[in-house]
Amino acid sequence: MRDMLILTCPYCGIRCDETELAPGGEAHLKRFGPGSSDEEFEAYLFMRANPKGVHFERWRHAYGCGKWFHAARNTVTLEVYGTYSAQVHEPPQEIRDAISTRVPGWRWKGES
Amino acid sequence: MGHYSALAVAREALRDHRGWQRAWKSPEPRRRYDVVIVGAGGHGLATAYHLGKNHGITNVAILEKGWLGGGNTGRNTTIIRSNYLQDASAAIYEKARALYETLSQDLNYNVMFSPRGVMMLAQTEHEVRGYRRTAHANALQGVETEFIEPKRVKELCPIIEVRGPRYPVLGALWQPRGGTARHDAVAWGYARRCSEMGMDIIQKCEVTGIRTSGGEVKGVVTTRGDIDCGKLGIVVAGHSGHLAEMAGFRLPVESVALQALVSEPVKPCMDVVVMANTVHGYMSQSDKGEMVIGGGADGFINYTQRGSFSHIEETVRALVETFPMISRLKMLRHWGGIVDMTGDRSPILSRTPVGNLFINCGWGTGGFKAIPGSGWGFAELMAKGESPLCAECGLDRFREGRFIDESVAAGVAH
Numbered sequence: 001m002r003d004m005l006i007l008t009c010p011y012c013g014i015r016c017d018e019t020e021l022a023p024g025g026e027a028h029l030k031r032f033g034p035g036s037s038d039e040e041f042e043a044y045l046f047m048r049a050n051p052k053g054v055h056f057e058r059w060r061h062a063y064g065c066g067k068w069f070h071a072a073r074n075t076v077t078l079e080v081y082g083t084y085s086a087q088v089h090e091p092p093q094e095i096r097d098a099i100s101t102r103v104p105g106w107r108w109k110g111e112s
Numbered sequence: 113m114g115h116y117s118a119l120a121v122a123r124e125a126l127r128d129h130r131g132w133q134r135a136w137k138s139p140e141p142r143r144r145y146d147v148v149i150v151g152a153g154g155h156g157l158a159t160a161y162h163l164g165k166n167h168g169i170t171n172v173a174i175l176e177k178g179w180l181g182g183g184n185t186g187r188n189t190t191i192i193r194s195n196y197l198q199d200a201s202a203a204i205y206e207k208a209r210a211l212y213e214t215l216s217q218d219l220n221y222n223v224m225f226s227p228r229g230v231m232m233l234a235q236t237e238h239e240v241r242g243y244r245r246t247a248h249a250n251a252l253q254g255v256e257t258e259f260i261e262p263k264r265v266k267e268l269c270p271i272i273e274v275r276g277p278r279y280p281v282l283g284a285l286w287q288p289r290g291g292t293a294r295h296d297a298v299a300w301g302y303a304r305r306c307s308e309m310g311m312d313i314i315q316k317c318e319v320t321g322i323r324t325s326g327g328e329v330k331g332v333v334t335t336r337g338d339i340d341c342g343k344l345g346i347v348v349a350g351h352s353g354h355l356a357e358m359a360g361f362r363l364p365v366e367s368v369a370l371q372a373l374v375s376e377p378v379k380p381c382m383d384v385v386v387m388a389n390t391v392h393g394y395m396s397q398s399d400k401g402e403m404v405i406g407g408g409a410d411g412f413i414n415y416t417q418r419g420s421f422s423h424i425e426e427t428v429r430a431l432v433e434t435f436p437m438i439s440r441l442k443m444l445r446h447w448g449g450i451v452d453m454t455g456d457r458s459p460i461l462s463r464t465p466v467g468n469l470f471i472n473c474g475w476g477t478g479g480f481k482a483i484p485g486s487g488w489g490f491a492e493l494m495a496k497g498e499s500p501l502c503a504e505c506g507l508d509r510f511r512e513g514r515f516i517d518e519s520v521a522a523g524v525a526h
Contacts, residue, residue: 005412077416
């Protein structure tokens with residue numbers, strides 16, 4: 001049996017377990033719409049990173065403040081590296097640092 | 113390896129059962145095979161079996177990082193049915209169900225197929241309309257199903273409370289030739305036949321890389337050395353995204369945990385499989401007497417093959433109104449399997465952007481029932497480059513918008 005997944009809502013500060021939250025899938029997807037190529041639109045709608053390891057995702061504090069937020073989490077160990085605002089397009093530096101200390105060699109995509 | 117029969121049992125009984133042989137060999141990997149299949153679960157083994165049986169390709173290795181049938185093949189709730197709405201799904205699931213009928217004879221291995229009947233309860237007016245529509249679609253597809261009234265539901269399964277206050281049973285979609293089979297035996301039976309045909313089943317052999325050259329697959333890097341291959345088939349369910357990444361392409365797949373649990377054994381009390389999709393739980397009774405209970409999938413990516421506390425409550429709560437007797441049952445075991453969910457909740461049996469590399473994945477929460485049909489179609493695809501059975505299950509359907517939309521048809525993951 002695994003432990004309950006617990007995330008801290010960055011808006012209301014409450015530590016909430018998974019039954020209080022609604023998962024929202026992969027975070028930081030670039031949105032494509034009319035005028036985009038078929039490949040871009042397919043990638044936006046369906047293609048997912050699905051990594052074994054560090055993953056960025058969207059969650060909603062459904063049975064709490066109702067706000068959307070972001071979480072950085074490990075899909076194998078279920079370790080949570082941190083949660084942060086939904087109003088950003090990529091993870092803030094302190095989240096990246098938290099991951100780097102726990103997962104040596106990890107890089108945010110595009111970072112050298 | 114000897115033919116299994118009543119005569120063989122009698123013969124062995126007379127000599128202290130010393131004549132039984134291993135059901136399959138454990139060879140060292142060779143340098144090269146015509147076909148390498150990654151994943152010795154039900155789908156991978158069935159693919160190898162049909163490559164040999166239908167297409168005469170026996171220079172095949174099946175690589176397994178753990179042990180044979182130790183993934184989702186041994187973690188499902190063993191239900192077999194083919195009452196789908198869309199033609200493409202009904203074709204492959206009905207092919208599988210039909211093959212299950214004679215699988216024990218074909219494999220000379222008792223998979224304990226039990227066509228005890230599968231009932232999908234309609235507990236809202238929407239479900240009544242939906243299942244009536246599915247019954248009509250099934251009639252056109254040649255799949256034997258019918259919509260039955262609550263009185264018949266109660267006759268077939270007396271432990272159901274059909275007049276529940278919140279979710280009364282308004283009818284059901286009944287597939288009399290659906291049922292269950294022993295999941296481990298399916299993997300073992302295929303493995304034994306593959307081994308007899310001269311194929312190599314290599315366990316504890318994890319693929320760590322895929323070698324390509326000029327856009328074509330050349331071989332795999334494994335924990336037991338490099339292996340070259342003419343064609344490569346990836347059949348690894350929840351880990352498909354991981355292997356696709358090694359080969360350099362992405363999949364429209366997310367891996368989540370699907371959980372199930374079994375109760376303490378009790379006397380025989382239900383001889384059909386019952387699914388309740390509105391509340392999302394399903395139940396059957398195993399030959400040992402345990403109530404086998406399955407629930408929904410998690411909504412977030414998760415590679416831990418373990419159950420979670422919240423799911424026990426969620427699943428049992430869903431079923432207890434319809435099956436009041438389970439409220440006093442103790443639960444014995446609880447586990448999770450990692451399933452690969454696609455955007456339209458239908459499988460992918462397809463070529464890939466890499467030449468001679470094929471992928472069979474995306475079965476999501478409905479893989480076990482499809483094993484023989486999936487193996488049949490995927491083997492044809494790998495041998496001939498195309499297969500009518502899985503023609504609509506290609507990867508390109510997501511770009512082209514040709515979904516096999518069972519998630520809408522079922523209203524839930526299935």
